[in-house]
Amino acid sequence: MEFVVASAVGVLTAGGVYLMLRLRTFPVILGLALLSYAVNVFIFASGRLVINQPPILSPYGEASYTDPLPQALVLTAIVISFGMTAVLVMVGLSAFLESGDDRINIDGDGPEGDAEEDAQ
């Protein structure tokens, strides 16, 4: 099971990084979504992989349990990354509608009009 989880994290990360390097809004959003899935699984696994165990201590003796903290952390991470992706979609959409271009890298120093000239 460790192998499956580890390679899932690896594949998701690799796909996410590849898509991010496309530097176009839509692939980058997908890439960031993949990266956030990868990191969620990763955090979940940081409490060790356990099957069929409750995340609470049993009051009746020595029953084992799974670490509840990563589950709480991953919940926070999911909420935040979901919200951030929504923000990014909105900002990316308005930037595309405003400029007609979905390229992400812009020249920092060029006058505002120059970015367009560079693109052509």
Added chain:
Amino acid sequence: MMHWIIVPVLLPALLAPILGFIMRYDITLARVFSTVGTVVLLAVALGLAVAAADGQTHVYRLGDWPAPFGIVLVLDRLSALMVLLTASLALIVLVHAIATGWDARGRHFHALFQFQLMGICGAFLTGDAFNLFVFFEVLLIASYGLMIHAGGRGRLRAGVQYVVMNLAGSTLFLFALGTLYASTGTLNIADMAVRIAEIPAEEAALVRVAAVLLMIVFAVKAALFPVQFWLPATYANAPAPVAALFAIMTKVGAYAILRVHTISFGPGMPGTEGLADTWLFPAAIVTIAVGAFGVLGARRLMPLIAFSVVGSMGTLLVAVADFTPDATTAALYYMVHSTFAGACLFLVADLVISRRPSDRLTPMPATVQNGLFASLFFAAAIAMAGMPPLSGFLGKLLVLDALREPGSIIWVWTAILAGSFLTIVGFARAGSLLFWRSTAIPLPIPMQHDPRTTGQFTRATPMQVAPSIAAIGVLAALSVFAGPITGYLEDTSEQLFDRESYIAAVLQPEEVEAQPESAEDLPAVEGN
């Protein structure tokens, strides 16, 4: 337990929704409440700084849960100083934004501004690494809104770049936290220090990975080479008052490096000792060079100032990278100075640019009140470049004086001195183009472009100039009272490096003994 510690987080957090929901259509009401809220925040920050001056580490346990299990806010001299810095900068920026009408050019400026303050104050106060991540996200999501405030093509495109960069950074932050939790079983900064100290050097590979990942995340925030590239585009396209407020955001990164890499991964840890400074030092040197060349090569005023901010972050992080109390004192002095100097430059630039057709560094007809703007820009520029008599000179002097070890002196002194020289040349060029050669151009020519040049003749009101003058006043006060301030900062860095008392204050000593490695060797490992 002193409840005032939570106020810098709670006050903006409660004020922001009220501003956003109830006062969204009444800009006057929003302005009044936002200003009053920021003034109260400044008063509370002053009170906290006085309370922290007793040299003790005050701990606020949320929900009164004991430290490694619950989240704690920690107030020591350093966090009190940073909160005070944030509040005073926020007040200056807010007055400027209101006086120049920036806050009315889009919706929700004041609500986002308060959320931003909540995130920044929370990041400075928290004693828990995951909580630090949450406050980073709070300040980032507010900064996304502020960054694209008032819209516009260039600003939205720069906004997308900024959001993407920071989302990638957040993902990296989570990977780092996951690795840390997997290897130490805790995310409390003080508890982490206890656990990492127990890990022998040969088994610390995972912790080292996590430490470097965390440093990259903080370096993104602090605009350190090679992840500084987002800053010029962002700051140059952000609304000027927002760029001025962002002057504190880079300092959040520097603060986080200082806090986490001193207490958790700092000197004396067998596993991670010497890790941060090895990488931080050369990166900071290159950052100074990038900033200096950027200032020299900029074709527009806003990127020029943004690059000078990059250069100042380099100088700051060179001092941080030494991880000794002396150098940290210099770093803290320079941090306070460069926050106000950078913010002041952006505010003055806003006054100038709004009266010119664009912020290109080409001779254009002189603006009204050319002399006033020129002298403000001159004062702010000599502060940023590090010339006497303002505090930039003293700050750089302190940094140079602190970093005199044989191995590093050549690099540090060359980088800072040559960087300062290039920055002076760049600012002198910009200033003479903007204010001096402009006077040689006769006025009537640009009158054909009516809509753009009408603003050229509106005089700046005293309220619009006051924030810039206040920032310069702070810089002057920093150099006049350099003695007492440096004394306070010496105590601050001494307290920062006194790891034992920090740990003892956060985790009660008897509890540290009572629960060794509670989460690390869970019985759950044998579950599969």
